[in-house]
Amino acid sequence: xxxKISRRTFLKTGTxxxxxxxxxxxxxxxxxxxxxxxxxxxxxAIVNGENYFENTMKAVRMLGGIGRFxxxxxKVAVLVNSSFSNPGTIVNPDIAIAVIKMCFDxxxxxxxxxxxTGERYWNRSSLAEKYGKELEELRSAGPYIKVKIPGGTALxxxxxxxxxxxxxxxxxxxxxxxxxxxxxxxxxxNMMGACPYSTNSxxxxxxxxxxxxAYEDVDFLSQCIADLNLLRKPDLCVVDATEFIxxxxxxxxxxxxxxxxxxxxxDRVLVDAYCCTFLGLEAKNVAMxxxxxxxxxxxxxxxxxxxxxx
Amino acid sequence: MKRIIIGIFLILFAIIGPxxxxxSADQMMAFLPKAGEMGDWKPKGEPQYVEGxxxxxxxxxxxxxxxxxxxxxxxxxxxxxxxxxxxxELYQMNNPQSAYGIYTFKTGENGTPVQTGDAALLEDYYxxxxxxxxxxxxIGFDSKPETLKTxxxxxxxxxxxxxxxxxxxxxxxxxxxEFKDQIIKxxxxxxxxxxxxxxxxxTKDLFxxxxxxxxxxxxxxxxxxxxxDASESNRKFQEAADVLSTSSRFANFKRTGNTISxxxxxxxxxSMENYKRYIITVITEPGSTTDRAAAHASVIKExxxxxx
Numbered sequence: 001x002x003x004k005i006s007r008r009t010f011l012k013t014g015t016x017x018x019x020x021x022x023x024x025x026x027x028x029x030x031x032x033x034x035x036x037x038x039x040x041x042x043x044x045a046i047v048n049g050e051n052y053f054e055n056t057m058k059a060v061r062m063l064g065g066i067g068r069f070x071x072x073x074x075k076v077a078v079l080v081n082s083s084f085s086n087p088g089t090i091v092n093p094d095i096a097i098a099v100i101k102m103c104f105d106x107x108x109x110x111x112x113x114x115x116x117t118g119e120r121y122w123n124r125s126s127l128a129e130k131y132g133k134e135l136e137e138l139r140s141a142g143p144y145i146k147v148k149i150p151g152g153t154a155l156x157x158x159x160x161x162x163x164x165x166x167x168x169x170x171x172x173x174x175x176x177x178x179x180x181x182x183x184x185x186x187x188x189x190n191m192m193g194a195c196p197y198s199t200n201s202x203x204x205x206x207x208x209x210x211x212x213x214a215y216e217d218v219d220f221l222s223q224c225i226a227d228l229n230l231l232r233k234p235d236l237c238v239v240d241a242t243e244f245i246x247x248x249x250x251x252x253x254x255x256x257x258x259x260x261x262x263x264x265x266x267d268r269v270l271v272d273a274y275c276c277t278f279l280g281l282e283a284k285n286v287a288m289x290x291x292x293x294x295x296x297x298x299x300x301x302x303x304x305x306x307x308x309x310x
Numbered sequence: 311m312k313r314i315i316i317g318i319f320l321i322l323f324a325i326i327g328p329x330x331x332x333x334s335a336d337q338m339m340a341f342l343p344k345a346g347e348m349g350d351w352k353p354k355g356e357p358q359y360v361e362g363x364x365x366x367x368x369x370x371x372x373x374x375x376x377x378x379x380x381x382x383x384x385x386x387x388x389x390x391x392x393x394x395x396x397x398x399e400l401y402q403m404n405n406p407q408s409a410y411g412i413y414t415f416k417t418g419e420n421g422t423p424v425q426t427g428d429a430a431l432l433e434d435y436y437x438x439x440x441x442x443x444x445x446x447x448x449i450g451f452d453s454k455p456e457t458l459k460t461x462x463x464x465x466x467x468x469x470x471x472x473x474x475x476x477x478x479x480x481x482x483x484x485x486x487x488e489f490k491d492q493i494i495k496x497x498x499x500x501x502x503x504x505x506x507x508x509x510x511x512x513t514k515d516l517f518x519x520x521x522x523x524x525x526x527x528x529x530x531x532x533x534x535x536x537x538x539d540a541s542e543s544n545r546k547f548q549e550a551a552d553v554l555s556t557s558s559r560f561a562n563f564k565r566t567g568n569t570i571s572x573x574x575x576x577x578x579x580x581s582m583e584n585y586k587r588y589i590i591t592v593i594t595e596p597g598s599t600t601d602r603a604a605a606h607a608s609v610i611k612e613x614x615x616x617x618x
Contacts (some may be wrong), residue, residue: 012613086449180375180507203372218513251372253436253449287513
């Protein structure tokens, strides 16, 4: 009872799955999940607890498993917020290692780390030695390539890491934290991690492109971030909402909030709309989130989202 | 002959320019604690030095607020003692008032004052100190007593090497004396980014703010923006009032001459007035025992004592 499906349903689902694979960035759960839970779709998976490595894997399983994202035989890019060193400003490396391990275990052909992250970051994790082989196999982000951004309102072109442009599967791994310019940084803003200084400084310089005098044109920065996200939709977002700064972002040091949450989802706007509440914000007041929604990059309707918690 | 003289000047400039730059970088390095000055702590790796716009390379989007306050150069370095580590950041701002400003921006309402530099505050796992035109930030990776003791020591050693004296922004002397014992926190503002992080009127730079102060008192909050002259402040006030009158962020908007009142999304009562070359804003919490109008009137009365 409940698990048996008709031949018609099986064929329909199989065809839909095949089409989804061709399109790429699959939004259809893998077959096993469909067969087991034909009506269940999870928009946001939230796992709470202090074993961040295991909880990351759990959160992805709650979305249907890494296999859902067509990782097998694929070129995967993981965009990890890893550039700083102050507490609560970068993704806990246990989380990134969990994602990378899942990808390799699922048969990824290669995994590219963006930006290029060295030992100094990975060695902050007690798991770095255990998964040293996987970390050694990480590919370089490659050079930056200038690309046009069709539909960009403020940002018409950008330089982006080749590894992001070339990949079959893109996994965005930000930390949810305070940012002095946008009040919040998460999935959408993390895309800046795939761009060089020359592109990112343009975001901060304001509409007239003048340096030094006007810090900061929040609307312009927010629009550039929304525009940048037109380039590539992440197939999976895994947000570090474990321990993060609520003041003096993005660099810190600042007040630390410890929620021990991992949040995973496939709708980047929805994920940010949910995670910004950790900073006491509402999505409608975070300009880059509303601008991304205006670009039809996702939904801000957290109330309507199917949320699974563990 | 003329060409020779110009050529000599260019050569001298090419030599002296970089030499001046190097002297500044060397001076910054000289302020850092050296091996042996703090027991078994010693620098780990090479310090990272940046100046001007290159601060972005060091701290990305965090650089903007430093530039707003007026930034010159910075150096960061990690220290280790074999089992633990901490980071030290030394920023030189354009002047002591800029250092005062960035210090007030970075520090919170709580924390433990530390007797070093011109002012210092220890919060959780980090310590900020301002001394002259410098800001020192020392960051540990936990809040254990021995870590905090190390942070204090590192800050004291560094601040002790800086001889420059601090100076408070003049605008602080205009704050009403009636409420000075009720001050929780003062944030000196040098632009819209600091204002946006203190009280959010809008994402846009409504006030073209160049200098101001945000004061949190026990019962109300005060914002004071300073302009070059009364006509500039009046123009900015009217422009801002036009925007605020239709803003979805505020309700119950009322405008009479050079004053406005409104309620924000958190039901705070807000009154704003253009007074001479200042724009004064008073914000009270819902249910506050302080009468907003009375607090506002007190501020204006205090300002009236000064001629400008």
